[in-house]
Amino acid sequence: MKTTAVLLAAVTLSCAAGVGASPALGAGAPTPTTPPSTVATTASGGAVAASPVATTAIPASAPAAGGTPRVPRTIPDAPARVRAVLTRFAVSAPTWAVGAAAPTIALRLDASRITAARAQLRVEDRTTRRVVLRQSLGTVRSGVDVTAALTQRLAARPGTYRLRLIARDQTGRRIVRARSLVVAAPAPAPAPPAAPVAPPAAKDGYVFPVRGRCNFRSLGAQRFHSAREAGRAHNGQDIGTFSGFPPVVAVTAATVSQVFYDGAGGGWTIIFVGDDRIDYGYLHLRAGSIVVRPGQRVAAGQRVADAGNSGGDYEPHLHFEMRPTPWSAHRGDAVDPMPLLAGLPNTCEG
Numbered sequence: 001m002k003t004t005a006v007l008l009a010a011v012t013l014s015c016a017a018g019v020g021a022s023p024a025l026g027a028g029a030p031t032p033t034t035p036p037s038t039v040a041t042t043a044s045g046g047a048v049a050a051s052p053v054a055t056t057a058i059p060a061s062a063p064a065a066g067g068t069p070r071v072p073r074t075i076p077d078a079p080a081r082v083r084a085v086l087t088r089f090a091v092s093a094p095t096w097a098v099g100a101a102a103p104t105i106a107l108r109l110d111a112s113r114i115t116a117a118r119a120q121l122r123v124e125d126r127t128t129r130r131v132v133l134r135q136s137l138g139t140v141r142s143g144v145d146v147t148a149a150l151t152q153r154l155a156a157r158p159g160t161y162r163l164r165l166i167a168r169d170q171t172g173r174r175i176v177r178a179r180s181l182v183v184a185a186p187a188p189a190p191a192p193p194a195a196p197v198a199p200p201a202a203k204d205g206y207v208f209p210v211r212g213r214c215n216f217r218s219l220g221a222q223r224f225h226s227a228r229e230a231g232r233a234h235n236g237q238d239i240g241t242f243s244g245f246p247p248v249v250a251v252t253a254a255t256v257s258q259v260f261y262d263g264a265g266g267g268w269t270i271i272f273v274g275d276d277r278i279d280y281g282y283l284h285l286r287a288g289s290i291v292v293r294p295g296q297r298v299a300a301g302q303r304v305a306d307a308g309n310s311g312g313d314y315e316p317h318l319h320f321e322m323r324p325t326p327w328s329a330h331r332g333d334a335v336d337p338m339p340l341l342a343g344l345p346n347t348c349e350g
Contacts, residue, residue, distance in 0.1 A: 080113035084142055084169035089177040091150075091163060097184045098158065102149045107165060109175075111142040117169040119146075123154060124162040126180075132157060140167065150181075158185035205252055207301040208346035209282070210239045210318055212246030216341060216348055235334035236281065236321030237341060239348070245286050245306045248318050250298040251340075252276060257327065259294055266319070267311025270304060271327050278335070279327040283319035284311050 088108040096103050109117055119137035124130065135151045154161070160182050167175040216239040254272035257279070262269045268285040270292065286308025292298060307318045322335040 079116040079141075079170050080111070081170045082111050082113050082115050083171055083173060084109045084111045084115055084117050084167070084175065086165070086167060086175045086177055088145070089165050089179065091179045091181055094180065095182045095184055096150070096155070098155050102152055102155070103181065104147050104149055105137070105163070105165075106145065106147045107137070107140065107167075108145050109140050109142045109167065109169075111169075114142055115170050116141045117167040117175070119165065119167040121150075122164045122166060124164060126160045126162055132161075137165075154183055158183045205300055206340065206344055207249060207251060208341065208344040208348075209248050209251045209320055210241065210246060210307060210346070210348075211249060211303075212244065212347060213242050214246070214346065214348040215240040215242065235323075235331070236283070236319045237337040239307070239318045239320055239341075241307045241316045241318070243316060245289070245308055245316050247303045248282060248285070248305055248307050250300055250302045250304055251280055251320075252300045254280065254298055256292045256294050256296045256298060256304075259290055259292065262311060265311050268305070268308065272298070273325055273327075277325055279323045279325045279330075281319070281321035281323070281327065283321065284308055284317060286310065286316070 086107065087110045088106060090106045092104040092106070105121060107119065109115075116139050119140045121135040121137060122131050123133040123135070125132050133151060133154055135148075137146065137148055140146050150163075161180070162178050163181055164176060164178045169175065216237060250272065252274050254274040256270060257273045258269070258271040260269055261267065262283065266283040268283075268287055268290060270282045270285065270290060272280040272282075274280055282305065284307075286306040287310050289306035289308065290304065292304045298304060307316050309316045320337050320341070322337050322340070323330040324333055324335070
């Protein structure tokens with residue numbers, strides 16, 4: 001009986017010690033390095049040391065700098081493996097003038113779930129069909145409008161290009177779209193203004209009818225009454241203008257009688273009735289250049305049109321013709337203009 005009582009007392013004390021230590025462990029207190037021993041009494045009454053109770057250390061949570069708890073790093077959602085659709089691809093301007101701001105590329109991908117795609121812009125020369133530049137647009141997330149300026153490297157290469165957008169979504173599918181772009185070369189510097197050609201001085205109320213470079217003496221076909229097809233004769237004097245379209249002016253004071261298009265070969269024509277009672281015809285005038293109308297008075301040297309090649313003639317010139325008035329009644333009575341023209345100051349070279 002005595003031995004039994006001693007054993008019960010030892011067990012009771014051991015349980016009481018364990019219950020008392022629980023709150024401290026739960027609060028994160030360190031576990032004692034030397035665990036308590038239980039004492040047992042042998043049947044003979046001698047005390048023996050019991051084996052130590054095994055325990056596990058519970059480490060305290062380490063606070064971050066400043067005593068605040070650590071926040072786990074947020075891991076972004078992985079893009080879904082779904083097909084993406086390119087719902088927008090645009091270029092802000094069809095033409096890029098060198099020196100201006102670069103055009104902007106705009107694109108947007110959409111999908112049934114949040115996903116992403118790698119995008120690249122390839123610039124192809126439309127003439128050679130070769131890729132001249134590549135521009136990475138990075139990873140494009142679905143549902144987001146993306147804009148990027150076109151690379152400035154293209155500004156140094158004027159030409160016509162195809163901008164090909166290539167995007168590869170998470171399924172591996174390629175999405176391709178294309179737009180056109182013209183890179184315009186810098187405008188050439190304006191040429192210095194040409195030295196003005198001094199108009200011929202009037203001589204007894206008459207001036208030479210062409211302003212600028214000209215030629216009216218050297219070619220036989222230009223002359224009055226030179227042969228034409230079907231036995232016809234040339235009824236005027238041609239004043240060549242070296243492939244240009246210089247102004248033509250009234251040879252003398254006159255009234256504009258007619259302005260019309262001669263479908264028989266004369267092209268745009270003005271007929272003047274001179275104050276000297278001579279009719280003057282200007283033929284093959286440049287289309288759209290006539291600045292006078294029937295009934296209008298003109299002074300000697302006043303611009304009336306530009307030399308031209310309307311009516312089928314290939315080289316610009318002025319066909320200058322003189323007839324007694326009225327014009328339509330004297331086709332066979334044309335007067336040789338050379339004596340008048342040769343005596344007027346002019347800028348012709350031959």
